[in-house]
Amino acid sequence: MQTSSLYVEKLSYKARSSDRIQDPFHIQDLSFIVKQGQCLVLTGANGSGKSTTLHILAGLIRPCQGRVCLKGLDIHRNGPAAKQYLGLLPEMLTLYPALSIHDYLSFVSKLHAIPKHLQGETVDQALEDLRLQSYASVPIHQLSRGLKQRVGLAQAILHRPAVLLLDEPTNGLDPKEVHHFQALLARLKPHTAMVISTHHFNEVQSLCDQRLSLHSKGIQYDLYACTT
């Protein structure tokens, strides 16, 4: 089971309490498995800990207990080795405003150590997937919010990761783009394990196999199978 695409075992995390946060995010003994071809949707109100949970899954936050394995590799112990299987779209986009979309995606392909002879092809494929070909040479700072979101998505799927973590992926997308994005995720789904954090469950309902609903800062949660 540990060699499943995403294996989460007895995950516990307690955020540091401060004067501003009286009731910090707290998660206890969270376990789940997302296999290749499955999609888990994280839902919950603002501040319920969806992004924090995704950050833990991506290895950006170290949990107090438990472990997160990507393809059998513990992300907090074998960081770089496990992260080769990871594609992350964070809520705050990781874009360089001064670079063009093409330059940015080329850089991301190098970060993921895609062989040099495949880099051009990979970038072109990502541009095509997100329908960004006509904007390829445009500097990122000149793009609208929706286009930037599409560049962020292109960055996350560029290396065809085994585990795809998407935080509010439809933020800033118009209905037509949301529809296109759903089709793209449906195309990617058979080859990847997805975790999507969203406020708009109906937008990803058709993809959902499991739903993790966080309540009251993560202290309570429900994990159940979805029926579409």
Added chain:
Amino acid sequence: MIYTLAQHECKLLWKSGKIFHVLAFCQGILSFIAYWLLEEFYTKSQRSLLEQDTLVDITEAVLHPLFAWTVLLFFFITPLLAVSTFTQERKSHTLTLYLSAPIEAYRLVIGKFLGTFMAQCFLLLPIFGISLLLALQHTLDSGQLLASYMGIFLFLGAVLSMAIGVASCCKEPLMATFLSFSVLLGFSLLEWVGRLIDPACDYFAHFSLIYHCKNFLSGVLSSQDLIYYILVMISCLAFSIMRLKHEPFFQR
């Protein structure tokens, strides 16, 4: 990977226009100082010719103070450029891109260090140009010239690694700039503080960044100075790597 990261860092500094502004500033300041030193050199040379005194050495009279000014200039400029390595990336959330990619922390730190170092080397173009122009008309002390360049490179590396170390701890660019400048100033003033306590004691001076550069600028290659700069670079970069491995700014 280190090369890719270094290339990207250098590219970002050029694309943001930071290097152009700093280069223009350096060129303006160094050209003015060079003009002032050259005028003084020619006045002194003419006087020594008239008085049949020993001729003034142009390397000592012009290039030595010019290199000293360059060191001082780098001292102020480096914290401004080093901020973009981690603090700026953290503020604009782009650091997440590296931390979620399959890259070891040491590659990231070394890549960023080399990229910023390469970009800063362009700032040496004005003094390189001035040395070249002087070499066309005068005989320069090549030993002193080489030692001075070596000293400047080492000083630049040490200052940059210190500023990167500070940048790896801060979230606010302004705070990081101020803090790294304070740390650099503190390390440089150690020599002066030591002399204040005991004029005969140079114990504190051995920790000073500027003290170790003086020998190089005078044309003296000392293994003690070389080891000092290398140790500063290694320890500061190791500190940055440790900080990055336990990136605290995602913790809530």
